[in-house]
Amino acid sequence: MKKLLLFLIILIFSPFSQESLKGQDSLIFVVRIDDILSRNTSILPRSIVPLQDTLASRGAVATWGFMPHRLFESANADGNLKNELIETHRLGHEVSQHGYIHICQICGQSSHEMYCTYYNRPLSDDQQEKLIMDGVQIMVDSLGFKPTSFIPPGHVFDQTTWSVLERLGFPVISTASTSGFVYETLYNLPITAEYTWALSPETYESKLSEVLEDIESERKKVGYYSLMMHDPFIRLGYQDGITLRWMAELLDSLNHRYDDKVVYASITDAAKKIEQNVGTSGEFYDELTHQRGIELHSNYPNPFNPSTRVSFTMRFSDLVSIYIVSMSGQKLMIHPPQYYSVGTHEIELNMANFATGNYLLVVENSKNRASRMISFVK
Numbered sequence: 001m002k003k004l005l006l007f008l009i010i011l012i013f014s015p016f017s018q019e020s021l022k023g024q025d026s027l028i029f030v031v032r033i034d035d036i037l038s039r040n041t042s043i044l045p046r047s048i049v050p051l052q053d054t055l056a057s058r059g060a061v062a063t064w065g066f067m068p069h070r071l072f073e074s075a076n077a078d079g080n081l082k083n084e085l086i087e088t089h090r091l092g093h094e095v096s097q098h099g100y101i102h103i104c105q106i107c108g109q110s111s112h113e114m115y116c117t118y119y120n121r122p123l124s125d126d127q128q129e130k131l132i133m134d135g136v137q138i139m140v141d142s143l144g145f146k147p148t149s150f151i152p153p154g155h156v157f158d159q160t161t162w163s164v165l166e167r168l169g170f171p172v173i174s175t176a177s178t179s180g181f182v183y184e185t186l187y188n189l190p191i192t193a194e195y196t197w198a199l200s201p202e203t204y205e206s207k208l209s210e211v212l213e214d215i216e217s218e219r220k221k222v223g224y225y226s227l228m229m230h231d232p233f234i235r236l237g238y239q240d241g242i243t244l245r246w247m248a249e250l251l252d253s254l255n256h257r258y259d260d261k262v263v264y265a266s267i268t269d270a271a272k273k274i275e276q277n278v279g280t281s282g283e284f285y286d287e288l289t290h291q292r293g294i295e296l297h298s299n300y301p302n303p304f305n306p307s308t309r310v311s312f313t314m315r316f317s318d319l320v321s322i323y324i325v326s327m328s329g330q331k332l333m334i335h336p337p338q339y340y341s342v343g344t345h346e347i348e349l350n351m352a353n354f355a356t357g358n359y360l361l362v363v364e365n366s367k368n369r370a371s372r373m374i375s376f377v378k
């Protein structure tokens, strides 16, 4: 009784907890599996069905990060991969395009594809468009559907990737950056965490309690959680069933704890639930920026060294702060909040003291934020 009373008092008198209860009452939960069917064909079984069924039987949905070129490789020698992908799509799971072949066309390494981190330069607009379009074409020809979301291999990408995806009509991308519209009508939905990497009997329990804590704190903060699994590593777990047991136990716990407050969704559906304007046509964009009150234009030059000009347009006067986010997710303030009037403003961004690389530039007012990827190359 005392505990209940205390709880009610906190509920009534603490504006923070009231806000978080009202705002983030539910949890949108995404399970995303990257690199499905690894190149390592010695690890068996090769089927996505056991994981799909583990998720589906508990109400969850899979988002498969799929490299279209796999359909031409030994992974699909017997045609099973193709059939499983067609079936999983029919059942309502999402097949997301994870690059094209997951091998960099410039240096030959496998950790990136759109932006060569070895030579530190992006593939050109034409090269990226060709890779992405070739992948879309394979999926349309072999599987019979066009993907709606795109996962850059190694999460490495640049602004070219965004403009190409937007041009090709993709509504959703998933990178490590913060969520929001990253390029015109292209919406980014980030991964929250990876827990199944090299899951073992020794780490089984600790990882399970860790992820449940993590999920609860993210639910309160943003109401969204995306759990990532990496294929080559879950395949080992597949063999003795550890990964599947772990996922099953996690989902049972979520269903028990949150009941009908947990909403399972694919990446694209989650993006649509979070931001209602995802997937709408260009006509809606003007209205959208109007509601947001802020529009961030392309910076010039880009890539740059050491400075670039950044301009943004305000629809109403407001407090604005400007910061950048590194690829590792570190937030670095450029301009603390200050008032800007209606109209277009330009600032000079000098990054001489920063490391070479891609950054997310964010301009934020009291209502919303606009962001763009910028490339600082020394």
Ligand SMILES: [Zn+2]
Residues within 6 Å of the ligand: 104, 105, 106, 107, 108, 109, 112, 115, 116, 117, 118, 119
């Ligand atoms: Zn490369």
Ligand SMILES: [Zn+2]
Residues within 6 Å of the ligand: 034, 035, 098, 102, 153, 154
């Ligand atoms: Zn990958």
